Amino acid sequence: MKYLKDLTVKAVEHPHKKYVLLKLTDHEPLPEMAPGQFVEVKVEGSERTFLRRPISINYVDRENNELWLLIQTVGDGTRKLATLKEGDKLNLLFPLGNGFSDVGKEGEEVLLIGGGVGVAPLLEYGKWLKERGAKPTFLLGARSKADLLELELFRQFGEVFITTEDGSEGEKGFVTQHSVLSNRSFDRISVCGPKPMMVAVAKYAKKNNVKCEVSLENMMACGLGACLCCVEKTVKGNVCVCKEGPVFDVNLLSWDI
Amino acid sequence: MADIRTNIAGLAMKNPVMTASGTFGYGMEFADVVNLEEIGGIIVKGTTLHPREGNDYPRMAETASGMLNCVGLQNKGVDYFCQNIYPEIKDLKTNVIVNVSGSSPEDYAECARRIDELENILAIELNISCPNVKQGGMAFGVTCEGARTVVEAVRKAYHKTLIVKLSPNVTSIADIAKAVEDAGADAVSLINTLMGMAIDIERRRPKLSISTGGLSGPAVKPVAVRCVWQVAKAVKIPVVGLGGIMNAEDAIEFLMAGASAIEIGTANFIDPSVSEKVAQGVNDWLDKHGCKSVKEIIGVI
Ligand SMILES: Cc1cc2nc3c(=O)[nH]c(=O)nc-3n(C[C@H](O)[C@H](O)[C@H](O)COP(=O)(O)OP(=O)(O)OC[C@H]3O[C@@H](n4cnc5c(N)ncnc54)[C@H](O)[C@@H]3O)c2cc1C
Ligand SMILES: Cc1cc2nc3c(=O)[nH]c(=O)nc-3n(C[C@H](O)[C@H](O)[C@H](O)COP(=O)(O)O)c2cc1C
Ligand code: FES
Numbered sequence: 001m002k003y004l005k006d007l008t009v010k011a012v013e014h015p016h017k018k019y020v021l022l023k024l025t026d027h028e029p030l031p032e033m034a035p036g037q038f039v040e041v042k043v044e045g046s047e048r049t050f051l052r053r054p055i056s057i058n059y060v061d062r063e064n065n066e067l068w069l070l071i072q073t074v075g076d077g078t079r080k081l082a083t084l085k086e087g088d089k090l091n092l093l094f095p096l097g098n099g100f101s102d103v104g105k106e107g108e109e110v111l112l113i114g115g116g117v118g119v120a121p122l123l124e125y126g127k128w129l130k131e132r133g134a135k136p137t138f139l140l141g142a143r144s145k146a147d148l149l150e151l152e153l154f155r156q157f158g159e160v161f162i163t164t165e166d167g168s169e170g171e172k173g174f175v176t177q178h179s180v181l182s183n184r185s186f187d188r189i190s191v192c193g194p195k196p197m198m199v200a201v202a203k204y205a206k207k208n209n210v211k212c213e214v215s216l217e218n219m220m221a222c223g224l225g226a227c228l229c230c231v232e233k234t235v236k237g238n239v240c241v242c243k244e245g246p247v248f249d250v251n252l253l254s255w256d257i
Numbered sequence: 258m259a260d261i262r263t264n265i266a267g268l269a270m271k272n273p274v275m276t277a278s279g280t281f282g283y284g285m286e287f288a289d290v291v292n293l294e295e296i297g298g299i300i301v302k303g304t305t306l307h308p309r310e311g312n313d314y315p316r317m318a319e320t321a322s323g324m325l326n327c328v329g330l331q332n333k334g335v336d337y338f339c340q341n342i343y344p345e346i347k348d349l350k351t352n353v354i355v356n357v358s359g360s361s362p363e364d365y366a367e368c369a370r371r372i373d374e375l376e377n378i379l380a381i382e383l384n385i386s387c388p389n390v391k392q393g394g395m396a397f398g399v400t401c402e403g404a405r406t407v408v409e410a411v412r413k414a415y416h417k418t419l420i421v422k423l424s425p426n427v428t429s430i431a432d433i434a435k436a437v438e439d440a441g442a443d444a445v446s447l448i449n450t451l452m453g454m455a456i457d458i459e460r461r462r463p464k465l466s467i468s469t470g471g472l473s474g475p476a477v478k479p480v481a482v483r484c485v486w487q488v489a490k491a492v493k494i495p496v497v498g499l500g501g502i503m504n505a506e507d508a509i510e511f512l513m514a515g516a517s518a519i520e521i522g523t524a525n526f527i528d529p530s531v532s533e534k535v536a537q538g539v540n541d542w543l544d545k546h547g548c549k550s551v552k553e554i555i556g557v558i
Contacts (some may be wrong), residue, residue, distance in 0.1 A: 042527065048321065048394070051319050121265070177259065184524070220317075221324060222525065224287065224529065227280060227326070229316045231311070238310055238331060
């Protein structure tokens with residue numbers, strides 16, 4: 001079931017000047033949402049933001065009835081979202097998309113790789129995996145130490161490995177160069193981040209014969225599978241990322257890996 | 258409570274609000290957030306005789322108060338529609354209208370003939386105005402001769418209400434409308450998207466995969482209102498108006514310009530429940546202005 005609702009901004013945090021964490025709540029319990037699903041937010045008062053903006057479900061705090069959105073400010077729409085204040089309303093169409101295909105089995109070793117703001121959906125996913133007895137490990141990449149987000153929260157759910165491009169934290173380089181990939185083996189991998197990073201991880205997974213899921217960020221208009229703007233080429237032809245994704249098994253995609 | 262029923266060449270509608278092709282899927286996609294039966298009609302995605310993959314990604318670019326798209330009529334073909342989609346939507350208590358496209362008059366006619374056989378589909382909207390396909394599409398809609406040829410072919414194959422959707426990318430839309438009326442159309446709908454283009458200056462390349470696309474949304478509304486007004490003056494058949502409608506006031510503008518019904522497209526992306534709200538809003542506006550029926554305002558300009 002999808003909902004169109006005005007949620008209330010309960011808290012706004014600025015972990016870094018380029019990011020905002022919105023904690024939203026409602027007067028009734030928030031609907032069911034699965035990790036990897038996303039919301040389409042309506043941005044009010046930004047002249048150049050006409051369409052809704054797709055944002056991943058970062059975390060659902062059931063105890064406090066909160067839905068968290070972790071947003072990187074890249075343009076007018078996201079910058080406007082960063083100016084929201086406690087008590088403001090935000091109109092959401094949600095939850096959308098398929099989410100990660102497998103929410104975890106007892107003892108399973110799952111590697112979650114995130115780059116930049118692509119770490120957002122992995123927090124909720126890590127929580128689900130841990131709750132189901134699986135063992136999530138996080139490999140998070142960022143440009144530099146200051147761009148690493150929610151580290152303490154990730155550590156609640158599993159071990160965290162880090163790479164930064166400038167070497168200011170963890171290993172220097174890109175996630176695919178991290179030693180954990182050669183030292184340890186995992187039952188499967190899920191990855192969300194910039195496309196070149198996801199392609200590199202997909203290549204690694206293919207070479208090592210590990211199941212790998214990626215979460216895509218194609219440009220969207222409706223978010224409902226109606227406009228056919230967000231398509232990705234797959235073995236089944238063009239499919240809508242907003243409806244049949246955003247999470248795909250890399251083997252279904254027509255990527256050159 | 259004003260009487261907001263309307264009709265398009267005999268096709269009865271509970272209210273003048275329909276959803277535009279390509280922006281509302283097959284209706285089901287929106288069922289969680291809008292009451293489909295409160296909408297006057299649902300015009301489903303462009304359907305062709307054979308399946309089409311559409312154009313490559315990227316297919317969309319946001320613009321000032323609007324968007325460009327070059328989806329290119331991706332659909333699974335008319336047989337898939339008849340077998341798999343029609344059964345899901347045929348019992349909806351609203352008008353389900355199929356938008357038909359093709360690359361030759363024969364294709365259009367055959368596609369229309371197959372839809373003619375579907376009992377609960379009482380009308381088609383013939384798309385001779387899609388700017389995003391190489392063959393057919395808008396090519397037929399930009400000359401009187403091309404438009405007449407396709408409409409004549411389809412008229413022979415299709416026996417229910419035939420609405421023909423016109424392109425604004427022409428010198429005189431009223432002339433095309435008259436040609437289509439002569440060829441046997443029961444009604445016209447307008448406008449389809451305006452051909453446009455946007456460039457990513459950092460990458461020095463067009464934002465859309467096929468360079469150009471169709472502009473829609475509030476940015477096109479004044480052009481659309483002008484087209485509806487000119488066409489309504491030129492033909493005797495009913496006119497369905499669309500292009501940039503976001504709310505009930507916009508809808509009333511089109512009705513006053515001469516539209517017997519309206520369609521809502523891009524606005525569904527911003528508020529997926531907008532169609533239901535516009536239907537209610539038209540009613541409220543009429544009540545507030547002491548009009549007993551929507552017919553009192555249609556074509557008053
Ligand atoms: C399923 C999905 C989940 C997402 N989750 C998150 C999230 O949790 N947090 C977050 O910060 N962002 C997320 N994004 C990306 C986010 O939607 C875009 O950054 C946002 O739409 C940009 O809007 P804007 O108005 O600020 O920028 P615009 O002015 O629209 O664009 C500014 C720049 O951002 C780029 N951009 C625009 N849209 C996208 C996009 N969809 N993907 C990548 N780059 C884009 C443009 O190319 C442009 O260079 C997600 C996208 C998708 C499709
Ligand atoms: C993403 C998208 C897909 C569309 N697909 C079709 C289509 O398949 N057939 C058609 O006749 N019109 C199609 N259109 C055009 C719309 O039905 C409508 O004519 C146009 O968008 C103008 O109305 P609007 O401004 O309310 O959107 C499409 C428009 C958009 C934005
Ligand atoms: S965004 Fe419209 S189909 Fe995916």
